[in-house]
Amino acid sequence: MSKDIRIKKGLDIKLVGIAEKNTTKSSLSSIYAIKPEDFHGIIPKLVAKEGAEVKAGETLFYSKSDERILFPSPVSGKVVEVIRGARRKVLTIKIAADATQVHKDFGVVDVAKMSEQEVKNHLFTSGCWPFIKQRPYDVVANPNQAPKAIFISGYASAPLAADLEYTLAGKETELQAAINAVSKLTEGKVHLSVGANSNSVLSKLTGVELHKVSGPHPSGNVGTQIANIDPINKGEVVWVVTPQDLVVIGELLLTGKFNAERTVALTGSQFSKPQYVTAIAGATISDLTKGNLNADNTRIISGNVLSGNQVEEDGFLGYYDNQITAIPEGDDYEFFGWNKPIFNKISTSRALTFSWLNPKKKYDLDTNTNGEHRAFVVTGSYEEVFPLDIYPMQLLKAFMIKDLDEMEALGGYEVAPEDFALTEFICVSKQPHQKIIREGLDLMRQELG
Amino acid sequence: MGLKQNLHNLKEKYKGTKMAPAFNAIHTFLYLPNEVTHGGTHIKAADDLKRTMNIVIMALVPCLLFGMFNAGYQHYAAIDSSLRTDVLANFFTWDNLWIGIIKVLPLVIVSYGVGLGVEFIFAIIKGHEVEEGYLVTGMLVPLIVPVDTPLWMLAVAVVFGVVIGKEVFGGTGMNILNPALTIRAFLFFAYPTWMSGDKVWVYDAVNRTGTPDAISGETILGSYAQNQEVIYSNWDKFMGFIPGSVGETSTLLILLGAAFLIFTKIGSWRIIVSTFIGAAVMGLIFNGIVNADIITESSKFYGLMNTVWWEHLMIGGLAFGAVYMATDPVTASQTNKGKWIYGFLIGFISIMIRVFNPAYPEGVFLAILLMNVFAPTIDHYVVQGNVKRRLKRTKVKTA
Numbered sequence: 001m002s003k004d005i006r007i008k009k010g011l012d013i014k015l016v017g018i019a020e021k022n023t024t025k026s027s028l029s030s031i032y033a034i035k036p037e038d039f040h041g042i043i044p045k046l047v048a049k050e051g052a053e054v055k056a057g058e059t060l061f062y063s064k065s066d067e068r069i070l071f072p073s074p075v076s077g078k079v080v081e082v083i084r085g086a087r088r089k090v091l092t093i094k095i096a097a098d099a100t101q102v103h104k105d106f107g108v109v110d111v112a113k114m115s116e117q118e119v120k121n122h123l124f125t126s127g128c129w130p131f132i133k134q135r136p137y138d139v140v141a142n143p144n145q146a147p148k149a150i151f152i153s154g155y156a157s158a159p160l161a162a163d164l165e166y167t168l169a170g171k172e173t174e175l176q177a178a179i180n181a182v183s184k185l186t187e188g189k190v191h192l193s194v195g196a197n198s199n200s201v202l203s204k205l206t207g208v209e210l211h212k213v214s215g216p217h218p219s220g221n222v223g224t225q226i227a228n229i230d231p232i233n234k235g236e237v238v239w240v241v242t243p244q245d246l247v248v249i250g251e252l253l254l255t256g257k258f259n260a261e262r263t264v265a266l267t268g269s270q271f272s273k274p275q276y277v278t279a280i281a282g283a284t285i286s287d288l289t290k291g292n293l294n295a296d297n298t299r300i301i302s303g304n305v306l307s308g309n310q311v312e313e314d315g316f317l318g319y320y321d322n323q324i325t326a327i328p329e330g331d332d333y334e335f336f337g338w339n340k341p342i343f344n345k346i347s348t349s350r351a352l353t354f355s356w357l358n359p360k361k362k363y364d365l366d367t368n369t370n371g372e373h374r375a376f377v378v379t380g381s382y383e384e385v386f387p388l389d390i391y392p393m394q395l396l397k398a399f400m401i402k403d404l405d406e407m408e409a410l411g412g413y414e415v416a417p418e419d420f421a422l423t424e425f426i427c428v429s430k431q432p433h434q435k436i437i438r439e440g441l442d443l444m445r446q447e448l449g
Numbered sequence: 450m451g452l453k454q455n456l457h458n459l460k461e462k463y464k465g466t467k468m469a470p471a472f473n474a475i476h477t478f479l480y481l482p483n484e485v486t487h488g489g490t491h492i493k494a495a496d497d498l499k500r501t502m503n504i505v506i507m508a509l510v511p512c513l514l515f516g517m518f519n520a521g522y523q524h525y526a527a528i529d530s531s532l533r534t535d536v537l538a539n540f541f542t543w544d545n546l547w548i549g550i551i552k553v554l555p556l557v558i559v560s561y562g563v564g565l566g567v568e569f570i571f572a573i574i575k576g577h578e579v580e581e582g583y584l585v586t587g588m589l590v591p592l593i594v595p596v597d598t599p600l601w602m603l604a605v606a607v608v609f610g611v612v613i614g615k616e617v618f619g620g621t622g623m624n625i626l627n628p629a630l631t632i633r634a635f636l637f638f639a640y641p642t643w644m645s646g647d648k649v650w651v652y653d654a655v656n657r658t659g660t661p662d663a664i665s666g667e668t669i670l671g672s673y674a675q676n677q678e679v680i681y682s683n684w685d686k687f688m689g690f691i692p693g694s695v696g697e698t699s700t701l702l703i704l705l706g707a708a709f710l711i712f713t714k715i716g717s718w719r720i721i722v723s724t725f726i727g728a729a730v731m732g733l734i735f736n737g738i739v740n741a742d743i744i745t746e747s748s749k750f751y752g753l754m755n756t757v758w759w760e761h762l763m764i765g766g767l768a769f770g771a772v773y774m775a776t777d778p779v780t781a782s783q784t785n786k787g788k789w790i791y792g793f794l795i796g797f798i799s800i801m802i803r804v805f806n807p808a809y810p811e812g813v814f815l816a817i818l819l820m821n822v823f824a825p826t827i828d829h830y831v832v833q834g835n836v837k838r839r840l841k842r843t844k845v846k847t848a
Contacts, residue, residue, distance in 0.1 A: 013492070233843040305491045327492065330485050333453050337481025338499035345495035349714040351504045353495045367485040371497020372477065372578060375622025378501060379783040380717060389839075393783060394832055409836045426494045428501055429622070434489045 005193065005228045007215030009387040011422055013159040013346060015305065015327075016364045019265040021166050023276040028101070032075045032282040033094045033316040034060055039071065039130055040438075041139040041445065044090050052079045057104040057127060057258030060093055069140065072127030074260040074281045076102040092316075095282075103257040111180045111253055119184045126252050130319075131245035132182070135226060135238050137445045138416035147239040149188035149230055152179075154202040154243050155195045155213045157220030158304040160274075162265035162322050165200040167276065168243055172201045174250025175243065181253055182241060183207050193225050202243060218387065223419040227388045232414050244322050262322050264288065268305075269364045270298045270326035279317055285324065286313045293326055299367045301325040306421035307434060330368025338371065345370065348384060348426050374429040382423040388414065392423050396433060399440030404447055412444055453480065470572040474579035498621075502581045504715045508706035509588050509773065512696035513557070515689060517549025519699075520596045523692050524548050524652040527664035533680070536690050552652050553695055555600055556591035563604045564590070567611040571620065582621030582628070582779075583611065589629035589773060592696025593766065593814070594636060595649035602643065606635045626821045627780045630814045637809070645809045647671055650692035666692040669764045670803065674810035676752040686763045697769035700762070707772040716776045719785060720792040724771035725762055727796025732758030735804060753804040761800055770813035771796065780821040786834075787827040795820045 036044040043064035048054050054073040063069040073079075077097040085091045106126045111119065120143060123129045134141040141147070156164050168175065183190045189209045194202050196214035203210060211229065218224045222240050232238055241249075244262045251259050260281040267274050270293060277288050285300060293300075293313070301308035302318040305325050309318055317324065339352070346363055347353035355361070382392040390411035398406035417434040424433035456476050463469045476482075477499070486493060522545045526532040532539040539545075564587045565579075572579040590607065610632030615624040637644045648654040651666030669691055672679045681691050689699025697703075710716025735754040738744060744751060762768060775781060775795050782791035795816050802812020 015492075231842065233839070235843075299485075299491055301491055307489075308491065310488075310491070325491075331483045333457065333480035333483050335453070335480055338477070338497060339503045342495045347495040349496050349501075351496055351500050351713045351715055353500075355495075365492040367491050368481070368493070369484045369486055369497075370481065370493050370495050371499065372482060372484065374498045374578075374580060375620070377498055377582070377622045377779055379778040379781070380785060380788070381714070383785060389835065391784060391832055391835055394828075409839070410832070411835075411839060421490055425490045425492065426496070428496050428498055430493065430497065432489045 003209070003229060004196070004212045005214070005219065005225060007213070007219035007224060007228075007387050009384055010216035010218055011348060011385045011426070012157070012216040013305070013425070014360070014362045015159050015268065016362045017268040017271055017274045017326075018160055018362075019162065019267050020273070020275045021163070023263055023278060026277045026279050026283070026288050028075075028097055028099070029280075029284040029287040030096060031080070031094055031284050031316075032073075032077070032097055032280065033092050033284075034071065034074070034282050034319065035092050035316065036061065036071075036090050038319040039140050041137070041442070042069070042071075042130075044071070046082065046090060046093075048073070048079045048093070050079055050082050053077070054079060054095065055102045055104040056260075057106065059127060060095075061090070063140070066143065068124045068143065069129050070124060070127045071130055072258055072260075103259065105256045106252060106258065107256045109253055109256075111177060111184070114181075114184065116184045119181050122253075123181075123249070126258055128249050128252055128258070131241055131249060132185075133240045135223065135232055135240060135416060136413040137441045138418075139445070141239050142237070145237045147186045147188065147237050150182055150186050150190045150239045150241065151222050151226055151229075152190065152192045152202075152208070152241055152243060152246065153220055153222040153225055154200055155193050155198070155220040157213075157217035158306055159217070160265070160267035160323070160325060161220070161304055162263070162267075162276070164202070164243055165195075165198055167263035167265070167322065168201050168247065170201070171247045171250070172204060174247045174254060175201065176205055176207075176250070177253045178241075178246035178250035179205055179207050181249060182239075182246070186239065191225070191229055193220075215387075218419065218422060221418055223414070223416050224387055227414060231389075234408065234413060236413075242320065242322075245320070264317065264321070265323045266292065266326075267323060268301075268326040270294045270328060281317060281319050283317045285311055285315050285317060288317070288324065289313070289326070297329045297331070298326050299329050301327070305365075306425060307418040328364070328366040330366030332368070334368075348381060369430050371428070371430055373431070376429050376431065378428045381426060381428065385422040385426060386419075388419065390414065392420065396420070396423075396431070396436055399436050402440070402443055404444065407440055407444055408448065412440065415441075417441070456480065457483070467573055467576075470576065470578050471569050474569065474572070498581045499584075501715055502584045504713050505585045505710065505773070506588050508709045508716075509585075509592065509696070511702045511705060512592055512699065512769070513553070513588070515699045515702050516592060516695040517553045518542075518545045519549075519689060520552050520652055520695065521545025521548030522690065523596075523650070523666055524664075527651045527654065527666050528662075533690075536685065536688075540690065548652055552596050553591060556594065556596075556598065556603060556695065557588070559600045559603050560590040560607055561587040563607040564611050567608055567616070571616045575620075577620065580621035582615065582624075585777075586611075586629045586632075590632050593629065593633050593694050593769065593774075595644060596652050596695055597649050597655050598636065598643060602636060602640055606632045606639070609635045622779055624779060625825075626818055627774055627777050630774060630818050630821075633814050634818060637814075641808070645671075650694075668692050668810075670753070670810040673752040673756055674749075676746070676749070683760070683763070686760065691764075694766060694769075697766045700768045703768040703772050710772065710776070716772065717778070717781065717788055719788040720776045720781055720795075721771050723789045723792030724767075724775050724796040724799075727793035727798075728761055728767055728771075728800050729758050729796070730793075731797045731800035732756070732761040735800070750804055753810065761803070765803065765811050766813040767796070767799055770799065770817055774814070774817050775820075780824060782824045782827045782831075784828050784831040787824070787831045790827050790831075791820055791824055794823075
């Protein structure tokens with residue numbers, strides 16, 4: 001049975017630079033990097049020291065809290081550098097890729113005959129476990145807890161997001177194999193969402209409960225979908241996988257190879273030709289954007305403009321990201337910018353801002369904060385873009401004062417930082433909502449488990 | 450651009466010094482800062498707090514201009530009541546505006562000068578940026594005091610209001626009471642003779658008391674409270690050609706301001722609408738009491754209880770309070786449901802105090818201050834509803 005999700009509260013941020021449906025195959029980068037920070041909350045224990053030769057899929061490090069959770073190298077090559085930060089924290093592991101890639105063979109398996117534990121073990125050893133994340137806390141799933149359901153969002157509503165219908169085309173077999181495997185991990189249902197008018201390969205998969213999603217962003221956020229389908233209560237856990245990671249899992253099951261290759265959207269106004277490229281997780285950004293990027297005073301983001309991470313041109317594609325966005329930096333003053341009528345920026349108010357006149361217009365926004373950080377003043381505006389049954393400002397304030405009882409009561413288990421990206425975008429007081437939520441969730445995880 | 454670069458260099462020079470907040474306040478007034486996002490969202494919407502506050506000030510300007518003309522009009526009309534026969538011809542005159550310029554503008558200047566001075570001092574001492582809250586407060590204050598309020602009184606009240614009403618709580622966004630109303634309340638309780646009676650509402654009436662040139666300017670509420678007839682038509686009351694605090698008299702302009710605030714999504718329509726509803730309901734109740742002959746004409750409450758319910762919405766400070774004061778997002782209820790309750794109670798209690806207060810026939814500012822105190826309580830119960838719903842979800846599961 002399908003249950004449709006209609007979202008009314010939200011905001012579609014329309015930007016210049018949507019990727020054209022045209023994919024080029026990028027050549028192999030010379031350097032790939034894995035950043036343990038992409039796996040929030042994981043303390044890495046290094047296995048592959050500097051100088052070690054690794055195959056694609058071979059372990060680079062494992063989680064200190066659970067030795068079964070392995071993190072693999074995306075390519076075969078030599079570990080050339082391990083960059084450490086304060087207190088010897090591992091920041092980046094750089095691998096120089098071999099010219100011919102060698103994949104570690106994990107063996108072809110028949111999922112139908114495997115038990116839950118066997119599936120788990122296979123995902124552990126092959127380094128595919130980190131693809132499964134959990135709510136609450138938005139971290140790599142804890143394999144010791146049983147999820148009440150698994151959620152897959154096949155609908156991308158974030159600004160300039162990669163069109164999943166396009167990037168997943170032709171991957172039916174991999175996706176179906178992966179669905180068959182992950183559905184063994186839960187007693188509950190596997191919920192899969194697609195856009196209301198989508199013809200995506202996802203809508204042809206079996207063994208899932210299909211949901212058609214419509215409405216503005218954040219309708220594609222898995223957190224919004226969970227809240228609508230089966231909200232998380234205290235003590236419950238749900239697991240979350242992205243479709244592109246399911247493809248990797250599927251290929252592993254079918255071929256025995258760990259292949260972290262994906263189709264990445266190059267988006268934003270600073271690309272001369274916004275389009276798609278194929279890339280392996282951890283690839284050097286400049287290899288993907290070569291000849292296409294206007295890098296002068298540009299913000300490069302691995303991910304989308306709302307919750308992606310800033311990277312330099314010589315930085316690396318994030319482990320989970322399927323999008324690179326490049327927009328102009330906004331480090332300039334604007335004369336009387338606070339009171340003159342504004343036509344070239346987005347606003348949800350009409351305070352001499354005129355984006356409401358032309359809802360279809362695409363904007364070229366820069367990274368200026370458009371004002372200074374202030375205490376919370378305006379009320380009632382967050383609610384207009386926040387579709388969860390939660391009081392966003394009250395929850396943020398509870399997170400700021402670290403009142404654990406309040407955090408729990410007001411819905412702290414149900415949120416992830418990305419759920420607060422839109423409220424952060426429209427915040428008149430320019431408060432760092434996602435950071436507040438992330439720090440609060442870390443505290444809850446530490447104190448409440 | 451020269452100025453832009455020079456200011457940027459100065460900003461770098463002042464960075465980290467005591468004077469940085471003062472300089473930045475002026476700098477960010479001229480230029481939207483060059484700050485970029487770090488972590489979190491990489492883009493931000495166009496609105497900031499300055500823009501928000503600016504919209505409220507723009508909504509207040511018509512009331513201020515009208516108040517300046519009205520200051521002169523009430524003065525001359527009190528001397529020569531024949532002027533009232535043709536209001537439109539005698540209202541927008543240079544003579545009237547001149548009285549406004551010499552009486553109302555000083556109130557605005559003192560309000561902003563003293564208030565921003567206190568804000569700057571606190572910002573420098575505490576090392577935070579000068580926040581925009583006072584931009585609106587500074588405009589509200591001159592509009593809610595009688596025109597003859599001595600400037601030194603206003604200055605004392607502003608210092609009290611900003612320090613006790615706001616800064617002791619941590620500045621803009623942290624205060625419990627509306628600072629402008631705190632200032633008004635301070636004036637009311639500290640200098641009651643200057644805030645009520647039939648002299649203070651018209652320029653020069655105080656000076657002339659006891660002389661052959663004595664003039665009087667009782668407000669409508671004052672007349673009703675004494676069970677007297679009023680000379681003003683409903684048209685006068687709606688348009689605002691009546692004595693009262695500087696900017697509160699014109700219901701028409703206040704409603705235009707309300708429309709602007711609601712359209713720009715800066716003011717909460719929920720609070721504005723529910724305040725009017727609350728006042729109308731209380732007015733209807735009092736009308737009902739009079740109709741049922743529960744009180745007689747000799748009762749001291751008769752005049753105000755007998756006032757038709759919709760007239761209550763036009764006279765006194767109710768409309769101004771509902772649109773500009775009750776909607777202050779910091780001191781109002783913060784939840785949408787709470788805003789309905791909060792606004793309704795403000796309107797309801799305003800009219801109640803207006804009728805029953807023997808000393809001063811107006812209750813809007815007291816009602817708003819009272820509800821400011823109760824707003825967090827209202828929110829608490831609204832939010833608890835959400836919490837309970839969440840808990841219930843768990844229980845349904847486990848049962």
